[in-house]
Amino acid sequence: MAKRNDVPRRSSRSFGAIVRANVLTLFNLVIAILWLLIMIFGEWKDGLFGLVIVANSLIGIVQELRAKRTLDRLAVVNEAPVRVRRDGSEREIAPRDVVLGDLILVGPGDRLLVDGEVVASEGLEVDESLLNGEADPIHKEPGDQVLSGSFVVAGSGAFTATKVGADAYAARLTAAASTFALARSELREGVARFIKYITWLVVPIGALLIYSQVGHHADFGIAITGAVAGIVTMIPEGLVLMTSIAFAVGVVRLGRRNCLVQELPAIEGLARVDVLCLDKTGTLTAGGMDLGDVLPLRDGEPVEDALAALANADPRPNPTAQAIQARYPSAPPGWTARHRVPFSSARKWSGADFDDHGAWILGAPDVLIDPGSPAYAEASALASTGARVLALCRTPGLDGQSGQGGEAVALVTLTQRLRPDAQETLAYFAKQGVTVKVISGDNPQAVSAIATALGIPGGDKAVDSRTLPEDDPDKIAEILDANTVFGRVTPHQKRMFVGALQSRGHVVAMTGDGVNDVLALKDADLGIAMGAGSPATKAVAQVVLLENRFATLPYLVGEGRRVLANIERVSNLFLTKTFYAITLSLLTGLIGLAFPFTPLHSTLVNALTIGVPAFFLALAPTLQRAEPGFVPRVLRFAVPAGVACAAAVLLSFWVAHIPASTLEQDRTSAVITLFLVTWWVLVLVVRPVTAWRIGLVAAMAGLFVLALTLPFVQDFFAFDPGDLYDTLIAVGIAAVGAAVISLAVKLTPPLGPRR
Incomplete structure (x- = not known):
């Protein structure tokens, strides 16, 4: 066997x-x-x-x-199933049922549970920073090795399990206590x-x-x-x-509220927290989004066809693509992607080349559009209402790194639903003397609008994290102390923010649900993951809210x-x-x-x-x-x-x-x-x-x-x-x-x- x-x-x-x-x-x-x-x-x-x-x-x-x-019961609920291909068909199995030689399918946010060799890659990017400290994601091609303990940040692919159980890399690190610690x-x-x-x-x-x-x-x-x-x-x-x-x-007691405490001392950390860092999407807002308006910027462009083709080109669609798919459930005839660049939090965009129909990208307007253009001003005005705004651009080609050079043809709005319990929960933390910092990868104006709607003190003023000095931790700590809302924060910056707050003597809790939150959750004094979050996020957090309820935090x-x-x-x-x-x-x-x-x-x-x-x-x-x-x-x-x-x-x-x-x-x-x-x-x-x-x-x-x-x-x-x-x-x-x-x-x- x-x-x-x-x-x-x-x-x-x-x-x-x-x-x-x-x-x-x-x-x-x-x-x-x-x-x-x-x-x-x-x-x-x-x-x-x-x-x-x-x-x-x-x-x-x-x-x-x-x-x-209690822990074992909740841990089983928390375990994300593993997708494997056996006997020519795909199925989901429990992590413990993975065996040597299994063909494992992975996508964004998936945690790699075993070591293996890549056999298929569609823009597959793996973050191994929890293992080797390297911050940049690594592109994986067929024949490359992947290690347990890493996680997928972009793209999708498949690999064959070559080491499982105690032989896997992460298990050996855990035994040596060199990376994972209580x-x-x-x-x-x-x-x-x-x-x-x-x-x-x-x-x-x-x-x-x-x-x-x-x-x-x-x-x-x-x-x-x-x-x-x-x-x-x-x-x-x-x-x-x-x-x-x-x-x-x-x-x-926390188990009765469907909170999985993965490390017992985390209960103590709950009491000492004086700064709570919140990711907007999935924490202050409910999971999922709805496609709002599609606003063409140029006449005669196949905007709806391009949107439908982009959303349906990704075999593992993220929430944005899922919202577009709800309105455009299939790609139009003839729109087949020849080359695709998957979405990543660092890039802030995704794209695909559809041969005769050209190359298209969809992403953040402030990354893809010239700041001095009328389209940029219109996108900013939409973002100030709290909507999530995306730019659809036609581009000469895709190089997988830069979204520059494209021409905006439409703006797309997505509406996010505020959690009904968010305002009451935030008021509790204010009363208890816990400072809240909203840290998001979204447009600063959109994040500010959400924070203002929830009554967060200082929410009307948002900092664009692209303007922060990367090489001056003391200055970053000073800015963090003086401000509450931060937009366009990269995964690397989230990690820097946690370290900067800790350097000022704060006990920092970080909540999140996306793969871009993993590094910050790992470095925080207390990492709290939403139950609907990515497997990688739940794996590194000390506490998992299995019911995905933000209102559970006061009980914690x-x-x-x-x-x-x-x-x-x-x-x-x-x-x-x-x-x-x-x-x-x-x-x-x-x-x-x-x-x-x-x-x-x-x-x-x-x-x-x-x-x-x-x-x-x-x-x-x-x-x-x-x-x-x-x-x-x-x-x-x-x-x-x-x-x-x-x-x-x-x-x-x-x-x-x-x-x-x-x-x-x-x-x-x-x-x-x-x-x-x-x-x-x-x-x-x-x-x-x-x-x-x-x-x-x-x-x-x-x-x-x-x-x-x-x-x-x-x-x-x-x-x-x-x-x-x-x-x-x-x-x-x-x-x-x-x-x-x-x-x-x-x-x-x-x-x-x-x-």
Whole structure:
């Protein structure tokens, strides 16, 4: 059986990889070792924290598998079928069904999925810039090689598949991670940085704590239990889990709106975007066009015959040709194209030579017509109404490069339908502080008319991109900052625009549907493709709007902001716990005190002030705008809060020990203080206050009161709250600690830049 084109989907990883990522972690290993120590030297109840491994792993696996099913289902919908010729007939097959030796037919916008050798070419031009960085399209003739990962920008042709699956060029590049990379994630990098630093701290501090506890206490079991309590509390075991859950749930929620998120970190990019670059056609306007007026400029010319012949000469008609075909469904008799130049975004025109009927070209008036002519002025006047205007020209011949030398014989107008939801969507972005840039290859006046109709600020002034300095990126960035609408933008310039905006510190999202948008989508911080777009466009984008609805974009941004804001809240909780555990472990290790609580106490307090609340907070709705500086902001909160918590707990433990008391009573006082100060941290984190958040923090407090007062729960957790004096002292110290935490968080300066 011939080898099939079987490659992993970009948007999903295997079941085995998901299980390994959630089970085989450094923290799971550390917790497992500590659990074994408790099982050997301590009481089984103190080993309940070991269930964290099982719970974290199972929840993480289930959520990611749920996201995987959603992604895989949407990825199948998103896959463009491949046209092949088998047994003398054309058919469409799934990309995975392509086999070695298949004859694959391609046209404008098609992505090449496998390597091959060209056997037929009708003006076939292939862009290989995603593979080798070369900006200019390459003309392909029979016998030439084509590589997977490239895409067709003009013309049509066929090639025989010579390498498929993992042997194809793009698959080898992906494996080497040399061209295709996941979207950058400040959130993911920040969490990884936290874990790296904490790992460095856990080993020496844990060793000090074990040495101190064993060296200063006669009961070896109590010493090991105290040491394990400190080390376990230092580990933010749920932080990675909650980050994964938030990403996975975001993917599922967007999937319900038929948005395919091809890279999970793209959800974060949605929240950070502050500039949105829109292509007019297919984004602000609905797909397809209608042929309007055909206005002859000279008498006696076969205008309608030439239009019909040009539109029907292309075996893979673009939307413009399709609109003309709707009125002229067939070429007139005798108009057979001897030579054809296909349309490309760089040329802005297409043409054909019809022997005795001459050579004709159809394209942009400002490219084909002399700017000083009356025809040019008439075309400009038509474009200012928002219509798309084309010039039909008779030309002495076709050289495939220049459209100059022709004589305009007619102007053709095409009407584009505005998306009914476009104005509302643009108003949302304006309200959210996201700057919109309209970047189009069409006539600047036509683009300006559309932008003005949609109420885009600055839409009445359009920049002709042909006047921009190609060799001055700083000047281009300055012009981009000062203007909103740009016309006659080439694919290369779209890419330059994205880079120029990024050089000014902007996080740029780019939407598009045509092959001319591919390079800009690839370079943008977030590429968003329309579902009806070309296969190449959908292949490079991080997000695909499968229903082709522009109005889905606000939901994308909202989901991204929800994920980031909630993960920052959750990080504040987990890292406050880490820092108070580090501080407590250092102090008790140096002083030689018993550790103030057991692993069982830590499990209870962490569940009520971190674990359960974090699960709800990670999934809560929010419209808070994301800002850079995730790590400094979390440290600004967690470090002072953690140190204050540790000081309050240690003071409460020490004060309770002054009169004659048992270790159980001392630890009960410490746990009361620990719960109250960490509960106050939860109160600070859940703001702004809403009814359900008040209910959440109140429920956690109620559960802790039950744990202190119900006799059988007291016995299980080894609580002894009988001494009212110690309890009141613990509450008073906690109140002071809460005030100190509030003041410290408010006054502590940021540890890094914040915009």
